[in-house]
Every structure is written in structure tokens, then in C-alpha cells.
Amino acid sequence: MNKISQFNKQVFRKLDKIPRGRVTTYKILAQACGHGGAARAVGNALKRNPDLFFRPCHRVVKSDGSLGGYVQGRNKKFLILRREGVSVKDGRIQNFKKILYKF
DNA sequence: CTATTGACGACAT
DNA sequence: CATGTCGCCAATA
Numbered sequence: 694m695n696k697i698s699q700f701n702k703q704v705f706r707k708l709d710k711i712p713r714g715r716v717t718t719y720k721i722l723a724q725a726c727g728h729g730g731a732a733r734a735v736g737n738a739l740k741r742n743p744d745l746f747f748r749p750c751h752r753v754v755k756s757d758g759s760l761g762g763y764v765q766g767r768n769k770k771f772l773i774l775r776r777e778g779v780s781v782k783d784g785r786i787q788n789f790k791k792i793l794y795k796f
Numbered sequence: 797c798t799a800t801t802g803a804c805g806a807c808a809t
Numbered sequence: 810c811a812t813g814t815c816g817c818c819a820a821t822a
Contacts, residue, residue: 700819719804723818734819736803741820755804762803770803 701738711752714778715794725796758789
């Protein structure tokens with residue numbers, strides 16, 4: 694029995710709109726879901742994402758351009774992003790403002 | 797209902 | 810620029 698909250702549904706829905714090779718932040722995603730200050734809650738929601746393979750939750754990063762967390766470890770997140778064309782240098786996303794997706 | 801938690805954010809030091 | 814502190818919010822216990 695699936696217990697995905699409405700909040701999570703909104704998050705996942707927005708998540709699918711992030712293009713390959715771009716990223717968004719927890720805060721922006723929270724705002725896009727109508728919960729402006731719930732950046733933390735967004736992170737918690739993504740953590741419980743049951744369908745990791747089909748949910749590009751690796752495209753959600755911190756507002757300061759660092760990677761943030763990931764269920765499979767931030768190094769894995771780094772590798773995936775890199776594969777999608779997002780260059781990360783020393784834990785920081787390059788051209789951050791440029792590839793940032795704001796819905 | 798209250799307390800704790802955590803893949804965060806803004807600001808101070 | 811790196812760390813620390815405090816505020817924030819939905820989900821859970």
C-alpha cells in the first residue's frame with residue numbers, strides 16, 4: 694500500500710520537468726510546489742523516493758551550487774550529473790546560474 | 797497533541 | 810572562502 698503524500702506527488706511531478714543537463718535547487722522546487730520555505734522537507738521527500746531510477750532526483754542540488762545529499766552517496770550523484778553534461782569542480786557546479794532550471 | 801528529524805537556506809564569524 | 814548558528818517545514822514517532 695503506497696503512502697505517497699500529496700506533497701511528494703507535487704515534488705515528483707515537478708522533478709520530471711527538469712531537462713537533462715540542467716539542475717534545480719531544493720528551495721526552488723519547494724517554491725514551485727507552493728511551499729516556499731519547505732526546502733528541507735523537499736529533501737526529506739526525495740530521500741523517500743521509492744522509484745529512484747525513473748526520478749531524476751540527482752538534478753536537485755543546494756542553493757550555493759554544492760551537490761547536497763543523495764541516497765546512493767554524493768559521489769554517485771556527481772557521476773550521474775557529469776554523465777548528463779553538468780560539470781562539477783571540487784564539489785561545486787560550474788556555470789551554476791546558467792544551467793539552473795527555475796520552472 | 798508534542799517532540800524529533802533531516803538530501804536545506806540565510807546570515808554571521 | 811569555510812564553518813557555525815539559527816530558522817524553516819512536512820513527515821514520523
